[in-house]
Amino acid sequence: MNLHLTVNGIAHEVAIDPTERLLDVLRDRLGLTGTKEGCAEGECGACTVIVDGLALNSCLMLAAQAEGRSVTTIEGLSAGGGLDELQSEFIERGAVQCGFCTPGMLMSATALLRTHPEPTSTDVRAALAGNLCRCTGYSAILDAVTSVAVRAAEQPGG
Amino acid sequence: MTDTDLGTAAATFDGTHSGLAGRLGDSVARPDGVPKAQGSYQFSGDLTADGFLWGATLRSPHPYARIVRIDVSGAWKIDGVAAVITAEDVPGKATYGLISQDQPVFASDIVRFHGEPVAAVAADHPETCRRALAAIVVEYEVLTPLTDPEQAVDGSFPPIHPDGNIVRHQRIIRGDQSIEGPIIVEGTYEMGRQDQAFLGLEAALAIPAPGGAGVELYVATQWLHEDRKQIAACLGMPEDNVRLVLGGVGGAFGAREDISLQVHTCMLALRTGRPVKIQYDRAESFHGHVHRHPCTVWMRHHAGTDGRIRRIEARFLFDGGAYASTSSAVLINGITHTQGPYQCENATVHGWAVRTNNLPSGAMRGFGVVQAAFAHEGQMDKLAAAVGVDPVEIRLRNAMQRGDRLITGQVVDNVAPVARLIRETAALPLPTQPVGGTDHDPMRLPGGAGRTADERHIVRGIGWGVGIKNLMYSEAFDDFSTARVRLADGVASVKFATVEVGQGFITIVGQIARTVLGVGEVVLETIDTQIGSAGSTSASRQTWMSGGAVDGACRLVRERLFELVAAKYQLAAVQLEIDGTDVVDTLGTLRIPVAEATAGILIEETFEHHHVPTEDLDEDGQGNCHTAFAFVAHRAVVDVDPELGLVKVVQIATAQDVGRALNPLSVVGQIEGGIAQGVGLAVMEELLQVNGIVKNATFTDYLLPTFLDMPDVVISLVEEPDPHAPMGAKGVGEPPTVSSTPAVVAAIRDALGKDLHRVPVRPSDICF
Ligand code: FES
Ligand code: FES
Numbered sequence: 023m024n025l026h027l028t029v030n031g032i033a034h035e036v037a038i039d040p041t042e043r044l045l046d047v048l049r050d051r052l053g054l055t056g057t058k059e060g061c062a063e064g065e066c067g068a069c070t071v072i073v074d075g076l077a078l079n080s081c082l083m084l085a086a087q088a089e090g091r092s093v094t095t096i097e098g099l100s101a102g103g104g105l106d107e108l109q110s111e112f113i114e115r116g117a118v119q120c121g122f123c124t125p126g127m128l129m130s131a132t133a134l135l136r137t138h139p140e141p142t143s144t145d146v147r148a149a150l151a152g153n154l155c156r157c158t159g160y161s162a163i164l165d166a167v168t169s170v171a172v173r174a175a176e177q178p179g180g
Numbered sequence: 181m182t183d184t185d186l187g188t189a190a191a192t193f194d195g196t197h198s199g200l201a202g203r204l205g206d207s208v209a210r211p212d213g214v215p216k217a218q219g220s221y222q223f224s225g226d227l228t229a230d231g232f233l234w235g236a237t238l239r240s241p242h243p244y245a246r247i248v249r250i251d252v253s254g255a256w257k258i259d260g261v262a263a264v265i266t267a268e269d270v271p272g273k274a275t276y277g278l279i280s281q282d283q284p285v286f287a288s289d290i291v292r293f294h295g296e297p298v299a300a301v302a303a304d305h306p307e308t309c310r311r312a313l314a315a316i317v318v319e320y321e322v323l324t325p326l327t328d329p330e331q332a333v334d335g336s337f338p339p340i341h342p343d344g345n346i347v348r349h350q351r352i353i354r355g356d357q358s359i360e361g362p363i364i365v366e367g368t369y370e371m372g373r374q375d376q377a378f379l380g381l382e383a384a385l386a387i388p389a390p391g392g393a394g395v396e397l398y399v400a401t402q403w404l405h406e407d408r409k410q411i412a413a414c415l416g417m418p419e420d421n422v423r424l425v426l427g428g429v430g431g432a433f434g435a436r437e438d439i440s441l442q443v444h445t446c447m448l449a450l451r452t453g454r455p456v457k458i459q460y461d462r463a464e465s466f467h468g469h470v471h472r473h474p475c476t477v478w479m480r481h482h483a484g485t486d487g488r489i490r491r492i493e494a495r496f497l498f499d500g501g502a503y504a505s506t507s508s509a510v511l512i513n514g515i516t517h518t519q520g521p522y523q524c525e526n527a528t529v530h531g532w533a534v535r536t537n538n539l540p541s542g543a544m545r546g547f548g549v550v551q552a553a554f555a556h557e558g559q560m561d562k563l564a565a566a567v568g569v570d571p572v573e574i575r576l577r578n579a580m581q582r583g584d585r586l587i588t589g590q591v592v593d594n595v596a597p598v599a600r601l602i603r604e605t606a607a608l609p610l611p612t613q614p615v616g617g618t619d620h621d622p623m624r625l626p627g628g629a630g631r632t633a634d635e636r637h638i639v640r641g642i643g644w645g646v647g648i649k650n651l652m653y654s655e656a657f658d659d660f661s662t663a664r665v666r667l668a669d670g671v672a673s674v675k676f677a678t679v680e681v682g683q684g685f686i687t688i689v690g691q692i693a694r695t696v697l698g699v700g701e702v703v704l705e706t707i708d709t710q711i712g713s714a715g716s717t718s719a720s721r722q723t724w725m726s727g728g729a730v731d732g733a734c735r736l737v738r739e740r741l742f743e744l745v746a747a748k749y750q751l752a753a754v755q756l757e758i759d760g761t762d763v764v765d766t767l768g769t770l771r772i773p774v775a776e777a778t779a780g781i782l783i784e785e786t787f788e789h790h791h792v793p794t795e796d797l798d799e800d801g802q803g804n805c806h807t808a809f810a811f812v813a814h815r816a817v818v819d820v821d822p823e824l825g826l827v828k829v830v831q832i833a834t835a836q837d838v839g840r841a842l843n844p845l846s847v848v849g850q851i852e853g854g855i856a857q858g859v860g861l862a863v864m865e866e867l868l869q870v871n872g873i874v875k876n877a878t879f880t881d882y883l884l885p886t887f888l889d890m891p892d893v894v895i896s897l898v899e900e901p902d903p904h905a906p907m908g909a910k911g912v913g914e915p916p917t918v919s920s921t922p923a924v925v926a927a928i929r930d931a932l933g934k935d936l937h938r939v940p941v942r943p944s945d946i947c948f
Contacts, residue, residue, distance in 0.1 A: 056219020
């Protein structure tokens with residue numbers, strides 16, 4: 023079957039097998055390997071992408087369900103090869119160690135900050151509770167997300 | 181395919197993106213942070229090659245069975261299958277292993293654990309592989325498994341392996357064996373099987389050389405050269421024909437110390453003449469790598485009425501599972517740390533590491549010392565109660581100091597600020613929020629908002645854990661690491677085989693080079709076997725060992741640079757120094773940038789760093805078997821729901837003996853991450869086996885600490901540079917896991933007034 027979807031702003035038509043997950047299409051058909059598989063059952067969040075504004079586990083979504091929808095992956099966060107604020111904070115504050123959880127963590131945090139630009143630390147913890155990190159113990163990730171949120175709050179009109 | 185196509189671990193950086201100074205002691209950001217945050221960093225599972233095939237492994241459904249017959253003909257009938265291999269096809273040595281080579285590449289006659297590899301296939305698609313594996317017929321005669329390690333010790337179970345059921349026994353007999361009391365406390369402590377649960381699953385890509393003369397393997401591992409040695413032996417090839425390149429590693433924590441898919445991937449590539457990639461899924465990962473040893477420790481402490489330890493008796497039983505892996509070394513680590521960070525002159529210790537039909541056990545962060553610490557810290561609290569002092573006081577009274585002896589007779593000749601660590605931890609602030617918080621946010625309660633915890637019934641407890649951890653390898657192993665540094669045109673290129681697993685070694689390489697050589701830009705070359713071994717990324721050893729090698733090579737290069745500058749300007753080399761990015765004459769006015777001094781020339785030096793030699797233990801467990809030691813203290817605060825059996829770890833305070841924090845950001849990251857794993861072991865993580873069958877090989881049922889489970893961590897870095905450590909820095913990776921677990925359990929005991937002697941603590945342990 024043919025799947026039509028927009029990924030990081032680019033429209034794609036991809037021939038897929040109906041059993042493929044969105045994760046497979048992103049990684050294997052579109053070569054977007056920034057989205058990771060850590061468990062394939064919705065527990066680790068390494069596969070998180072944003073579909074029409076919502077952070078979702080791409081291992082739990084059939085590719086066919088993405089028909090006509092707009093998907094943002096980690097590769098779409100920083101168009102042009104730069105870093106957005108959240109990515110920079112992750113790097114600066116030690117929120118990245120092995121980095122395997124990082125893309126999914128960034129996607130969940132990005133979706134959170136888009137809808138709740140000034141989350142409390144409990145909001146951050148709850149929003150990222152579906153993203154496992156085995157290396158950092160989460161503190162540095164919390165710092166990174168919180169620092170972006172604080173800056174948003176300090177901005178005039180923010 | 182060139183290096184750079186797949187040279188995932190190679191990175192170039194100049195530190196400028198971080199906006200921070202990049203020298204030793206600075207909190208420098210990781211050089212691979214940008215690609216990791218952009219999703220472009222290639223983990224081993226992200227690698228592909230033109231025309232590659234997928235590989236997959238058939239595993240035993242039984243923990244112990246005789247293989248009567250294997251019929252692979254069905255697999256060959258499936259379109260797209262390119263190779264089917266079994267034990268018969270192993271070209272070289274049939275077995276492998278880190279210390280003794282007792283584990284078959286594929287089981288041929290007997291399977292000894294649930295999930296042992298029996299065959300492998302290569303095919304055009306993972307789905308074809310799955311169907312091919314399903315089409316292989318293996319007829320088993322199921323045997324009754326040995327699952328109780330006591331049966332291995334008492335000899336009541338026939339040998340399940342030609343090497344027997346006891347991997348190793350060692351005793352430690354020291355001092356006056358007749359000392360009894362007057363205060364005696366005793367306990368038995370059990371630890372379940374913890375999984376390393378790195379997030380980046382096992383994956384490798386093998387590329388055969390034309391004609392099958394050799395193979396290149398891109399793999400996430402911990403020790404490239406040791407892997408190569410074992411792989412080459414099994415392939416029946418000279419080591420020179422096998423090149424290993426580090427694929428990006430998504431965490432390790434000990435689970436990648438042993439071979440898993442390496443030989444299988446190479447065999448399939450050589451058999452098909454095409455690149456082959458194997459990628460485990462989570463369930464296969466749980467079966468496919470070694471775990472932390474389940475362990476039972478009995479201890480009896482004899483002390484004076486002042487609580488000072490007079491003698492310790494102990495018995496350790498480590499369940500090594502089906503194959504030896506590193507069990508013999510884990511055993512020695514466990515028993516030699518019986519006393520913990522406390523003075524003790526007299527000891528009677530027996531330890532066994534045994535073989536069972538459970539999953540093979542091997543390395544995990546803390547390596548045998550975690551098991552010892554859970555026991556000795558439980559004992560210290562019992563001792564405190566018996567003599568009527570608090571947990572801090574009992575530990576201070578017994579605190580080890582530099583110059584004290586271990587029960588092996590070895591003098592602890594490292595900085596040993598145990599009392600200071602305890603005091604600094606005690607001085608760290610306690611949580612400001614009461615149970616449930618002033619805002620009564622149910623998310624603060626054990627079990628969170630979705631549970632029915634009644635805030636009024638929640639009890640808070642505080643507990644302590646203090647630890648000692650050996651650093652580097654032990655028992656006479658000639659441990660070394662190699663680094664090569666090239667300096668030209670003001671740029672340093674550093675080559676090493678040190679595996680970066682996420683811990684941040686590659687960050688300090690740049691810091692060392694900038695500090696010693698005054699360069700701005702540091703290029704890290706591809707991490708592979710095209711240079712001497714670096715040893716394993718384990719045992720908290722790489723900052724000391726490979727950091728020492730990079731530092732040594734940089735110093736040699738600097739000497740040569742000074743000689744060149746001295747000759748040119750007719751000065752004595754000894755009067756030259758690096759100041760910032762310049763070479764300066766300390767006695768005169770000369771100041772030239774390193775970039776200028778090295779324009780058009782190349783200086784290259786290689787350095788091998790060895791640590792001090794260590795010895796084997798004698799029959800009575802005496803000998804200088806360890807290299808160095810680090811210390812740590814933890815204080816845990818927990819809230820417990822006694823009705824539902826739920827625990828919320830609220831805060832961990834810790835002071836850690838780090839020697840010198842070369843990169844405080846990295847050190848703090850190691851501490852926070854290590855504590856998370858200690859908390860997981862304390863209250864949730866256990867891989868369950870029933871009659872040898874694995875019951876929870878998924879992230880749904882093997883519970884890991886999430887963002888909501890992780891306590892606040894408050895940290896004090898105790899920096900007393902160690903005179904034996906290159907750059908004064910001790911390894912920092914393992915101590916956080918050593919005594920955080922006992923601290924959490926002590927806090928739960930404190931909350932409930934109940935004796936808990938097993939981790940992870942289960943709801944039923946709390947409620948009944
Ligand atoms: S891979 Fe999708 S949640 Fe783990
Ligand atoms: S950084 Fe390794 S899993 Fe998060």
